[in-house]
Amino acid sequence: MLAKLAPLDPRDTADLRPYLATVADPRSRRGRWYPLTCILTICACAVISGARTIEEIAEWGQRAPDALLAAIGARPHPLRRRRSPAACTIDRALCRIDPHALDTAVCAYLADRHSATTDGDKDTRPAHQAIAVDGKTLKGSARTDQPRRHLLSALTHHPPLTLAQSEVGAKTNETRHFLPLLQGLDLAGCVITCDALHTVQDHLKRLVEDKKAHYVAVVKTNQPTLHAQISALPWDVLPLAHTRSEKGHGRRESRSIKVLGVADSLGGICFPHAELALRIHRRRQQAGRKQTREMVFAVTSLDAHQATPAQLAALVRGHWAIENSNHHIRDVTFDEDASTVHTGGAPRAMAALRNLAIGVLKVAGAVNIAKTTRAIRDLPEHALPFFGIGHEPHLSGT
Known part of the structure; x- marks a missing residue:
C-alpha cells in the first residue's frame, strides 16, 4: 500500500510544522514542557495512522521510538529519554487553542499541497x-x-x-x-x-x-x-x-x-x-x-x-x-459521529485534524483511506513523510 502512494519522500513534500507554528499557544509558560507544535504534529501523525480519540493519539505517541519523537520536536527529559505527551496534556491543549487558527493553518497547508500538485500539470488541470x-x-x-x-x-x-x-x-x-x-x-x-x-x-x-x-x-x-x-x-x-x-x-x-x-x-x-x-x-x-x-x-x-x-x-x-x-x-473511518469530545475548541480541532489526514492521503494518491490508515497504524515512522518530516533511521525501509 505505501509503495503505491506518492510522494513519500519528505524532501518533496511541504513541512507541516511551520504552518502549525502559526497557532498561538494559550498555555502558561510555567510548567510547559511540550511545545504546542510538537503536540499538534503528534496529533496529525496519529490521526493519519487511524487514531479516532485523544486516548488513541496518546497511545500512538507512546509507541513512537525516541528518534521519531526527536524528529517531531519532543524535548528530552533529564535522563535523555523522550516521552510523548499524555492524553490529559493533549486534551488540555486541544480544548484551549483557538480552533479557527488551527483550521486556518490546516487549510493553508492543504491549499499549498494542492497547488503544488496541480500547477505542474497544466494539461490535466480542469478548466x-x-x-x-x-x-x-x-x-x-x-x-x-x-x-x-x-x-x-x-x-x-x-x-x-x-x-x-x-x-x-x-x-x-x-x-x-x-x-x-x-x-x-x-x-x-x-x-x-x-x-x-x-x-x-x-x-x-x-x-x-x-x-x-x-x-x-x-x-x-x-x-x-x-x-x-x-x-x-x-x-x-x-x-x-x-x-x-x-x-x-x-x-x-x-x-x-x-x-x-x-x-x-x-x-x-x-x-x-x-x-x-x-x-x-x-x-x-x-x-x-x-x-x-x-x-x-x-x-x-x-x-x-x-x-x-x-x-x-x-x-x-x-x-x-x-x-x-x-x-x-x-x-x-475516523468515527467522528461517535466522538464524545465536547469541551472548548477540541471538537473543531479534531475535525480539522481529520480533514488534514483525508486531504494529505488523497493528495498522496490513496484510494481507500481506511485501508491506508491500517497499513501505517503499527509503524509510527511511516506517518512522518506524509507531512514532509524527515526521519532518516526509518525512512530507508519505506
Missing part, C-alpha cells in the same frame, strides 16, 4: 476549479447544556481538500456564514457548488461580481418563485443533453441532464447572472428494492461556451459526492 460549500454536524459533541457543533466547509471536488472551515452553531445559521467562509479565498475563475440552502440571490450575486467566480446552485421549494419559474420551462420538448449509468455496491444508477439557456434577453428566470437552467433526472435501482426516481433543478452562471452538459453534470455530481469522499470517511 474551472470546483469548490463545494457544505455543512456537517458533529453529533457526539452535544451535551444537556449545549447543542451539537455544526461546521460549514468549503472543499475542492477532486480531491476533497478542505480550503476553509468555520463553526456556525446550527444548520439554520449556515446561510449567513456563506460569504464570510469564502471571504479569504481566491475564487477567480472557480465554480462554487451549493445545495438549495445557499441558493440566495444576494450571496450568489456578490460571488460573481466581487469574487469573479461562477456558481452551480440547486433549486428547491425553499425558493418558491425560482423553483416555479424553472419547473415551468419547456423541459418536455428538449432532448437529453447527457446521460450516464453506473453500477456498484449492489445498485444501478442512471442520471440524465437537460440544459436550457435562460438569459434575461430571452425572457428567462429572475436570478442574478443566471445563464443556464439544469434539470437532472436520477434513477436508482437497488437489489431487492423498488426503483426510486428524483428530479432536481439547478441554475448556473456558466454559459454554454464555458461548460458542456457533461461537465455541468459532473459539477452537480461532484457536489453530491462530497458526502462520500469526506463526510462518510470522517464518520466511518
Whole structure:
C-alpha cells in the first residue's frame, strides 16, 4: 500500500510544522514542557495512522521510538529519554487553542499541497476549479447544556481538500456564514457548488461580481418563485443533453441532464447572472428494492461556451459526492459521529485534524483511506513523510 502512494519522500513534500507554528499557544509558560507544535504534529501523525480519540493519539505517541519523537520536536527529559505527551496534556491543549487558527493553518497547508500538485500539470488541470460549500454536524459533541457543533466547509471536488472551515452553531445559521467562509479565498475563475440552502440571490450575486467566480446552485421549494419559474420551462420538448449509468455496491444508477439557456434577453428566470437552467433526472435501482426516481433543478452562471452538459453534470455530481469522499470517511473511518469530545475548541480541532489526514492521503494518491490508515497504524515512522518530516533511521525501509 505505501509503495503505491506518492510522494513519500519528505524532501518533496511541504513541512507541516511551520504552518502549525502559526497557532498561538494559550498555555502558561510555567510548567510547559511540550511545545504546542510538537503536540499538534503528534496529533496529525496519529490521526493519519487511524487514531479516532485523544486516548488513541496518546497511545500512538507512546509507541513512537525516541528518534521519531526527536524528529517531531519532543524535548528530552533529564535522563535523555523522550516521552510523548499524555492524553490529559493533549486534551488540555486541544480544548484551549483557538480552533479557527488551527483550521486556518490546516487549510493553508492543504491549499499549498494542492497547488503544488496541480500547477505542474497544466494539461490535466480542469478548466474551472470546483469548490463545494457544505455543512456537517458533529453529533457526539452535544451535551444537556449545549447543542451539537455544526461546521460549514468549503472543499475542492477532486480531491476533497478542505480550503476553509468555520463553526456556525446550527444548520439554520449556515446561510449567513456563506460569504464570510469564502471571504479569504481566491475564487477567480472557480465554480462554487451549493445545495438549495445557499441558493440566495444576494450571496450568489456578490460571488460573481466581487469574487469573479461562477456558481452551480440547486433549486428547491425553499425558493418558491425560482423553483416555479424553472419547473415551468419547456423541459418536455428538449432532448437529453447527457446521460450516464453506473453500477456498484449492489445498485444501478442512471442520471440524465437537460440544459436550457435562460438569459434575461430571452425572457428567462429572475436570478442574478443566471445563464443556464439544469434539470437532472436520477434513477436508482437497488437489489431487492423498488426503483426510486428524483428530479432536481439547478441554475448556473456558466454559459454554454464555458461548460458542456457533461461537465455541468459532473459539477452537480461532484457536489453530491462530497458526502462520500469526506463526510462518510470522517464518520466511518475516523468515527467522528461517535466522538464524545465536547469541551472548548477540541471538537473543531479534531475535525480539522481529520480533514488534514483525508486531504494529505488523497493528495498522496490513496484510494481507500481506511485501508491506508491500517497499513501505517503499527509503524509510527511511516506517518512522518506524509507531512514532509524527515526521519532518516526509518525512512530507508519505506
